[in-house]
Amino acid sequence: MKDFQWFLTPLVTSSIFVASPSLAATLASSVGELSLHNINQIPQDVATLTDTNTFATAEIGSTTALAQAQAEFIVGASTSASLNSDSTSFGEGAIYQGIADSISQAFGNFSVEANQFFTLDFTASLNLEASIDALQSESASAIGNLSLFLIDSTTQSIYESFSLFSFLDSQGDNDYLDYQASQDITFTLDSSGTSFGGTQEVINASVEGSLEHLFTSSTNLTLLAVTRNQASVSSVKTPESSNPLGLLSFFSLIGISFGVKSIKRQAVRVR
Template identity: 40%
Template structure:
């Protein structure tokens, strides 16, 4: 550490309340954080057309900065065809922060719902593809923090008996810097994985996760059954430096956060 940096640290320790703003202004270090969470999912090749479909999306962003830069982006798209072709949806969230004090948050959600009327002694089947990508990066721990999380899930619901028959889950999380990184992939017996790839890069100041699954579903029904097939996807990112300050707490308590929050529904 050079003499200039040692002097600045000493001044902060001795006279932080008076000199903090001027010290930060001349410090050569610039805190920067980045977080990304994206996911896509596709149903295809249904054994029969759905009797009804629904596709929905929702996005939220929030940003706050004081002596810094904060940017948040959230996108979501979904479509479900009332045919055997299927449906697809896509989520994208990204947050970036730089300099001294900032917070940026983004969240995307999308959902596909299809209803199917299965006759007795018939099989219901389909193929699916799920992709999840997470990335985080910080420059100066522990004052900076970046988090990225994503979840892709679907389940089949017996409407008449109010019962979940089968399910699939792909979940991932990155916390930089921290020990809360994980990835989980699980499914019930009637869900088969034809091809899967999970590539985690945990640890350090730059982390990432890439996960991809190609699979299929098939189940025989011995009686007439009304099914609901529900797929849900959620992606979240957060960057901040330093920990939430008194000024941000005041902003939240005063209700101004409701003005800054940008909410879009499609």
């Protein structure tokens, strides 16, 4: 293996549709960032993957959808990985719809000897906004998810996991910020910039944490980190489309199931 490896995968997608002069306006944005550092084991191989997609249509008005994603995994004296996905949609008029979806992933395969620790530190953030001018005629929503998993490469069982989930919807009362973490992950969460309700809703959440897992026998591991963000706007008159982006669902794209024991789960709600 080389002393230094750098895998970088950037991707940007945009859609713009203009049909006529504008009326009222909506904005939705969702940005997720996840950074893994101080990884104490050297990976045997690493890879990154990004995907973005946008959809925009307007009969009366205009709409713009922008999505970008980036992932990198650096192997060297200080092994680290960083991911970013950013989705924004803007619309105005009487009949329009815009959706932006972005996802980034980073993978690393490791071989850990018996009675050794696998450790890392991580920082993460989710920043979402859903803003409308008129509640009766406009809709804006934003989704943000980020996760990291430590997986047995042979059995696909999950040793450790951390996930942060968020959702805003200007037309509903189901806004939330939620997390789950396995027993060997410690972290602090700051969500003081979060505001639900009204015509402008915001989630600003940041996390600092660490993972430390002791392996009593030699084990082949896969470290997986994922960020996924979606932003949607529409006039209330616009029919809901059925997955116009064609992206796979968040967890089916990851290709693993949740089987983590000793889960800590807590919903953070602000009214």
